[in-house]
Amino acid sequence: MKTRMLRDIEVSEVGMGCMAFSHGYGKIPPEDYSIEAIRGAYEHGCTFFDTAEVYGPNLSPLHLGHNERIVGKALAGVRDEAVIATKMMPGGGMGRNAYRTLRDHLEGSLSRLRTDYVDLYYIHRSGGVVIEDVADAMGRLIDEGLIRGWGLSQVDVDVIDRAQQVTPLAAIQNIYSMVERDSEDAIIPYCVERGIGFVPFSPIASGLLSGRITTKTKFERRDDVRNWVPQLRRENIAGNQPIIDLLAEFADLKGATSAQISLAWMLHKWPNVVPIPGSKNKGRIIENLDAALVELTDDEFTSLEAALDRCTVYGHRGLGGF
Numbered sequence: 001m002k003t004r005m006l007r008d009i010e011v012s013e014v015g016m017g018c019m020a021f022s023h024g025y026g027k028i029p030p031e032d033y034s035i036e037a038i039r040g041a042y043e044h045g046c047t048f049f050d051t052a053e054v055y056g057p058n059l060s061p062l063h064l065g066h067n068e069r070i071v072g073k074a075l076a077g078v079r080d081e082a083v084i085a086t087k088m089m090p091g092g093g094m095g096r097n098a099y100r101t102l103r104d105h106l107e108g109s110l111s112r113l114r115t116d117y118v119d120l121y122y123i124h125r126s127g128g129v130v131i132e133d134v135a136d137a138m139g140r141l142i143d144e145g146l147i148r149g150w151g152l153s154q155v156d157v158d159v160i161d162r163a164q165q166v167t168p169l170a171a172i173q174n175i176y177s178m179v180e181r182d183s184e185d186a187i188i189p190y191c192v193e194r195g196i197g198f199v200p201f202s203p204i205a206s207g208l209l210s211g212r213i214t215t216k217t218k219f220e221r222r223d224d225v226r227n228w229v230p231q232l233r234r235e236n237i238a239g240n241q242p243i244i245d246l247l248a249e250f251a252d253l254k255g256a257t258s259a260q261i262s263l264a265w266m267l268h269k270w271p272n273v274v275p276i277p278g279s280k281n282k283g284r285i286i287e288n289l290d291a292a293l294v295e296l297t298d299d300e301f302t303s304l305e306a307a308l309d310r311c312t313v314y315g316h317r318g319l320g321g322f
Contacts (some may be wrong), residue, residue: 001045001292004274006197008172009119011151013267013292015048016041016285017201017278022055022067024225028248030279037282038074042082046289049075050173050199050276052087052124053109058223068112076114084113085125085171085199087123087153093130099137102282106146120170121147121289125154134202135166142167151199154319157186160196169196174272178202178209178243178262179231179313192272200266202317204288205231209262212246213237229313239314246307259284261304270299 002013019025021034030038038049051071068086070115077083087103102121109115121141125274131152138150139312148168152163163169172191177200181299191198207213216235219226226232229239254261259277266273277288295322296304 001047003047004197005195006120006151006199006272006274007149007168007195009170009197011048011197011274012289014045014046014087014263014289015050015199015274015276016046017052017276018049018067019055020278020280021261022063023057023069023223023278025137025278026219026221026224028057031073033282034070034280037070037280037285041285041289042075042078043285044289045292046095047081048083048085048274048276049322050085050111050278052089052122052199053105054089054124055085059153063115065108065112067089072113072115077208079115080209083123084115085108085151086113086118086171087122087173087239090126090129098133098143099140099220102134102137102141103146106141107194111148117146117148119148120151121149122151122153122171122173122298126152126159130174131163132166135163139167139206141280148238148288151197153201156195156319157190160187160190164196168194171197171199171274172202173199173276174319175202175317176266176275177205178247178265178308179205179240179315180317182318188270191301192270192278195260196271196272197272200273200275201278203266204262204277205229208232208237208240209244209247210250210259211258221270230317231313238317239312243311247258248305250300251303252295253300254294257287258293259288260291260294261296263288264296265301265304265308268294268296269305
């Protein structure tokens with residue numbers, strides 16, 4: 001697979017979000033299946049794996065690190081070839097010592113991930129923290145060799161710029177897809193200009209852009225995040241049908257799937273974007289990774305972009321969403 005850079009960290013052009021193995025998308029699979037799925041992704045060319053300390057059944061403190069443990073086991077034999085990103089949740093704030101708080105959380109993640117360093121360490125949302133203190137602490141962790149780079153999630157340009165002035169960022173992880181384009185106006189261009197990678201989560205809009213979710217689809221478990229995604233309300237699924245139809249049209253043209261077209265679109269549009277679609281299904285994981293093989297011509301991209309701009313999006317999560 002082709003690679004891209006998150007500042008000076010080289011990663012596969014499409015990465016893998018691992019949350020679904022622990023939370024958020026219905027019943028979680030057996031651990032052995034999850035490990036096989038992650039290893040299968042690596043063997044297929046994926047080198048970039050995203051997790052977080054908070055990912056666990058029901059996001060319960062009793063299951064802290066559940067996802068990190070799975071990722072650590074899956075990548076134990078190929079650690080030096082894989083790029084691992086994880087996140088800590090600052091909660092109500094960092095207290096008086098941002099470095100100590102970050103270091104404590106990081107040490108827990110390192111143990112669960114079976115490694116002595118993390119390639120990319122994010123703050124999972126920045127509410128309640130002094131971002132300059134966090135940036136300074138992250139710089140210390142980089143100097144100590146405990147992390148290779150750092151990032152922020154769900155933030156605006158002001159927060160990014162303030163952090164960047166203290167310790168240069170490797171990546172920003174915001175929501176971004178064909179139906180969540182807030183970051184296009186200022187955030188992604190800012191990152192392009194400064195060599196910061198942009199890592200979209202939910203790049204297929206929690207499955208909406210795959211075309212497999214309809215107004216009749218039901219999500220049975222209460223903790224399934226799709227129950228709360230505004231684009232997946234029945235009336236909004238119907239309203240967004242023109243976008244789904246548009247993707248299906250281009251998918252037929254390219255011999256691809258709708259999900260692959262949605263990912264190929266952002267890869268063509270931005271040189272610093274590395275999407276991390278998440279799935280707990282082995283087949284869907286490989287399908288998503290193979291979006292890197294779908295190359296839109298300039299004319300195809302221009303036509304798709306123009307048609308997309310004419311569509312109205314129903315439902316919006318935005319930077320303030322979950």
